[in-house]
Amino acid sequence: MQSPVLVSACLLGLKTRYDxxxxxxxxxxxxxxxxxxxxVCPEQLGGLPTPRPRAEISSGDGVSVLEGISGVIDEFGSDATAFFLKGAHEVLKIARIVGAKEAYLKEKSPSCGTGTICRDSVCVPGPGVTAALLKKEGLALKGF
Ligand code: SF4
Incomplete structure (x- = not known):
């Protein structure tokens, strides 16, 4: 039997987006x-409310955030890095609990983007925080 797939909740029609x-x-x-x-919605799992302020990775990408050399700042200038890191680790915990080896994730999100994130209204290459952690831990990612 195939293992379960983790999926960004918003892709399934759940109203989890920041707006x-x-x-x-x-x-x-x-x-x-x-x-x-x-x-899964890493931002909700990290403890953020819905709706919530829009947030962006301040420099680099999700790998930089995992390495502690960048952070996630919301539209009001508040540091949301701890919420994004917590959400990523909660999603990884879920992956391990259910034995997921794949994740289908929402592109262009600072959490879920697999190959594209956005900064200053421009899309740049790189994964979001959760995508970076799941990839590092060996999950296969597909972006939508
Ligand atoms: S892109 Fe990811 S973090 Fe954003 S609403 Fe969808 S599931 Fe949640």
Missing amino acids: GADAYSQKAVDLLKKRAVVP
Whole structure:
């Protein structure tokens, strides 16, 4: 039997985004039809409310945040790094509990982006914080 897939909750239509909306992806849902799915929202799991201020990785990418050389700052200038790190580690904990080896994640998010994040309204290459941690721990990532 295939192991379950972790999926960014917003891709499934759950209203977990910072602005209280979802980011439903029919493509992701179609690909997941015969799979056991575990929805996760690292920002909620990290303790942030919904809606919440928009946040960006201040320099580098999620790897830089894991290494402690960058951080996550919200639109009001508050440091949200600890919430993002906690959320990433909670998602990793869930991956281990359910035996997930793959994650389908929302692109362009400072948490979930697998290959693209956004800074100052510009998309730049690099993973978000949760994506960086899951990849480091050996999960296969697919971005939507
Ligand atoms: S943290 Fe990830 S799952 Fe949560 S709303 Fe943002 S992109 Fe979606």
